[in-house]
Amino acid sequence: xxxxxxxxxxxxxxxxxxxxxxxxxxxxxxxxxxxxxxxxxxxxxxxxxxxxxxxxxxxxxxxxxxxxxxxxxxxxxxxxxxxxxxxxxxxxxxxxxxxxxxxxxxxxxxxxxxxxxxxxxxxxxxxxxxxxxxxxxxxxxxxxxxxxxxxxxxxxxxxxxxxxxxxxxxxxxxxxxxxxxxxxxxxxxxxxxxxxxxxxxxxxxxxxxxxxxxxxxxxxxxxxxxxxxxxxxxxxxxxxxxxxxxxxxxxxxxxxxxxxxxxxxxxxxxxxxxxxxxxxxxxxxxxxxxxxxxxxxxxxxxxxxxxxxx
Numbered sequence: 001x002x003x004x005x006x007x008x009x010x011x012x013x014x015x016x017x018x019x020x021x022x023x024x025x026x027x028x029x030x031x032x033x034x035x036x037x038x039x040x041x042x043x044x045x046x047x048x049x050x051x052x053x054x055x056x057x058x059x060x061x062x063x064x065x066x067x068x069x070x071x072x073x074x075x076x077x078x079x080x081x082x083x084x085x086x087x088x089x090x091x092x093x094x095x096x097x098x099x100x101x102x103x104x105x106x107x108x109x110x111x112x113x114x115x116x117x118x119x120x121x122x123x124x125x126x127x128x129x130x131x132x133x134x135x136x137x138x139x140x141x142x143x144x145x146x147x148x149x150x151x152x153x154x155x156x157x158x159x160x161x162x163x164x165x166x167x168x169x170x171x172x173x174x175x176x177x178x179x180x181x182x183x184x185x186x187x188x189x190x191x192x193x194x195x196x197x198x199x200x201x202x203x204x205x206x207x208x209x210x211x212x213x214x215x216x217x218x219x220x221x222x223x224x225x226x227x228x229x230x231x232x233x234x235x236x237x238x239x240x241x242x243x244x245x246x247x248x249x250x251x252x253x254x255x256x257x258x259x260x261x262x263x264x265x266x267x268x269x270x271x272x273x274x275x276x277x278x279x280x281x282x283x284x285x286x287x288x289x290x291x292x293x294x295x296x297x298x299x300x301x302x303x304x305x306x307x308x309x310x
Contacts, residue, residue, distance in 0.1 A: 001229055001236070002173050003192040005199035006151045007222040007253070007269040008047070008058040009079050011121055014215035016044045016063035016308055022117050023048045023059070026097045027081075028142030031285035033275045034308065037062050038250065041294065041301050044308065050150060051137035053275040053284055055224055055253075056198055057150035062219060068120060069217030073159045073206035074262045076218035078114070078122045080152030082197055084130035087113045089146050108153075108180045108189065110197065120216035126152045128197045152197040153189070154221050156264060157206035161188065163261035165203060171240045172223065172266075174201065192223065210263075222255070222267035230254050233268050251291035252277055 013019040023029050029048035037043040040062075049058035059079065071077070083090065087104045094101050094115055101115035111127040128149065136144035158164050165188065168174040174190040177200075181187070188203045201221075211217065225233055230247070234256055237244045245257035252275050256268040278289055288305075290298055 001232055003199075003268070004224045004226065005056050005193055006154060007055055007224040007267070007271075008060055009076070009151060009154060009221050010045075010060045010062065010219045011079075012066055012069070012213065012215050012217055012219055013046075013061045013063055013119060013121075014066055014068075015119075016046060016061070016306065018118060019061055019063070020046065020308060022097075025141060026093070026099065028137070028140035028147055029059070030137040030140065032058065033252065033289055034285050034287065035289045035291075036294070036301060036305070038291065038294070040064075041297070042304050044305060047275065047285075049275075050135040050148070051140075052135040052281070054133075054135055054150065055269075055271040055274070057135075057148075059151065064215070066214045069214035070212035071217075072209045072211035073157055074264060075157060075211035076154060076221060076264060077157045077204070077206075078124055078155035078202075079218065080112070080124045080126045080154070080197065082128040082149045082152040083125050083146060084128060084134070084149060085145060087111060087125060087127065089143075090125055093142070107182065108178075108187070117216070121218075124152075126197055128152065131196060132198070150198055153200040153202050155187070155202040155204060156262075157184070157204045158260075158262035158264065159205070159207055159210075160262055161203045161205045164264070165190070167242075167260045168201060168203070171237070171242060220257070220265035220267050222269040225268055225270055227254075227270045227272045230256075230270050 032049045032053035033047035037045045044063040047058050047060045104113045113125040134149045136147045168190045174192045177189050177191045179188045190201045192199045248255045253269045
């Protein structure tokens with residue numbers, strides 16, 4: 001029973017319309033689900049992914065009117081996005097859009113380009129060597145060979161990395177594979193399942209003041225499991241005396257939530273049923289989708305949302 005990779009990462013935006021424009025028009029991702037936060041239906045929950053809405057390819061956003069994140073410890077500080085080939089085209093594309101970026105560099109053996117979205121969300125493109133499947137979106141403004149293929153390593157900065165590392169290995173079954181030096185300090189790499197950039201967590205020590213959640217920050221990271229192992233993972237958390245949400249059905253996948261010892265929110269999520277559960281694959285994200293238990297409230301929910309497109 002093993003985690004098989006990163007499932008999704010959920011962050012915070014204070015402007016859904018600008019967020020949509022950046023992630024679809026600049027990064028070329030597909031909006032695969034336009035829905036609401038199931039615990040706060042006044043907020044959009046937007047999911048961006050590859051052409052087939054594949055598990056492991058989606059970065060998602062809650063639209064909350066929050067002030068900017070105060071950066072600090074005990075937070076997710078960098079989200080990598082996998083691409084194949086060189087990064088010259090991406091440098092030109094980001095420059096044309098006025099995006100804050102660094103120069104490409106080889107880090108942990110992979111060509112990497114750090115950049116930020118307009119709200120300061122810390123991202124990076126990482127060359128994954130073209131390994132594994134890719135599912136380009138035929139309506140993306142980014143040429144198919146250069147499109148984002150999915151999520152890459154997720155970097156955590158915590159005050160007590162030993163405690164987080166113990167949860168990664170002893171509870172979640174990851175393995176410590178290696179370490180490397182970054183500007184911020186020594187980074188330890190933990191892998192799950194098959195390993196590789198789609199299945200890695202990076203762990204960094206940070207003794208600064210704790211981060212304060214806000215726009216441009218990350219809410220949580222989710223790890224992939226096969227659908228059939230969901231109940232066994234719930235049992236595993238209980239057996240390890242890890243306080244958790246217990247089973248949560250998100251309709252598009254089933255989840256378990258818990259906080260690691262430094263306070264970062266982790267989610268374990270099934271691959272299925274998937275985003276085509278309530279709308280055709282060809283038209284994903286083109287209308288507001290609501291899970292069945294929210295459908296009777298559609299009129300009131302729609303009335304409370306701002307227009308998504310300008």
